[in-house]
């Protein structure tokens with residue numbers, strides 16, 4: 001019986017590679033709070049170049065990167081930011097922009113493709129002549145790729161249009177680019193061009209790129225100088241941070257090139273799952289590395305039950321609320337992991353989605369033999385024989 005672990009919970013679960021660990025061990029470091037860590041400086045210079053901005057700054061997380069960016073653009077308490085109702089900043093960041101920054105969120109509906117209608121954004125901009133009652137709009141935030149819509153990409157044309165709208169009304173534009181490299185690869189547009197219209201942009205190093213930690217904020221020199229001060233205020237300035245930045249430099253070198261294959265594997269997974277009775281994936285919407293799966297009601301199984309059945313077979317996924325699970329592909333998921341996952345979902349399906357958790361693994365052990373075959377490319381295919 002072959003039993004392995006396939007961790008599809010998120011692209012944040014990757015483990016540092018041997019090359020990353022070696023780079024970390026030999027990193028040239030110094031006190032970065034004093035501004036002297038050479039490896040951090042090298043990473044920040046390289047990321048500013050890739051993102052086409054004057055400067056960049058390494059911070060511990062995507063959440064802190066977004067918080068710092070929003071707080072700088074909305075320095076005056078009571079400023080308002082326009083952002084998607086399913087944006088990460090609005091849903092998953094503890095409302096930090098409000099609780100810490102005194103920034104008021106004005107949400108606009110996120111469409112299925114992660115965009116917000118430009119007309120609706122414009123309608124949401126406050127009329128400054130009524131400032132006696134209204135907060136003042138100062139910022140628009142976009143998210144690319146858009147996580148909650150399944151990693152869909154905002155095109156350069158769309159981002160440029162939102163940028164023009166922001167300029168017309170004297171507002172700033174921030175892009176939460178936690179997965180901007182995925183978007184860039186999927187669209188075939190350089191990151192710098194994709195975020196040209198943005199005043200600030202973030203890029204997570206610890207998601208698709210596979211570094212152990214860290215996010216970059218990029219913007220103008222004066223923006224980054226202010227970000228550095230705010231990073232210290234929030235406790236995010238770190239001393240010999242070059243140890244982590246060294247791994248991020250390896251991630252840039254080795255893993256950007258793997259994103260296209262991650263996207264292909266996500267598509268393979270999506271197409272395979274969509275063929276399984278009782279599960280549905282909008283295959284066309286899988287543009288990058290995230291796959292959302294809907295469980296049809298007639299199956300009478302909750303997302304938690306399905307998650308537990310998969311977990312019993314070594315497959316980790318994320319339950320995402322009523323009758324939905326999420327699977328995310330990253331560079332440590334191979335094509336054979338995808339095929340194994342599809343085989344296991346099929347097995348659960350064949351045995352019936354209603355078997356108890358322990359029964360499933362027991363039945364697989366008793367009734368099925370699992371063979372793994374390697375082809376000439378060392379790709380593994382799993383056969384479950386009953």
Ligand SMILES: Cc1ncc(COP(=O)(O)O)c(C=O)c1O
Pocket residue numbers: 060061062063064066088089143145146147176178179204215
């Ligand atoms: C779109 C997006 N933005 C920001 C973040 C926050 O990143 P972190 O977990 O590093 O705080 C995430 C995390 O998953 C994300 O998906």
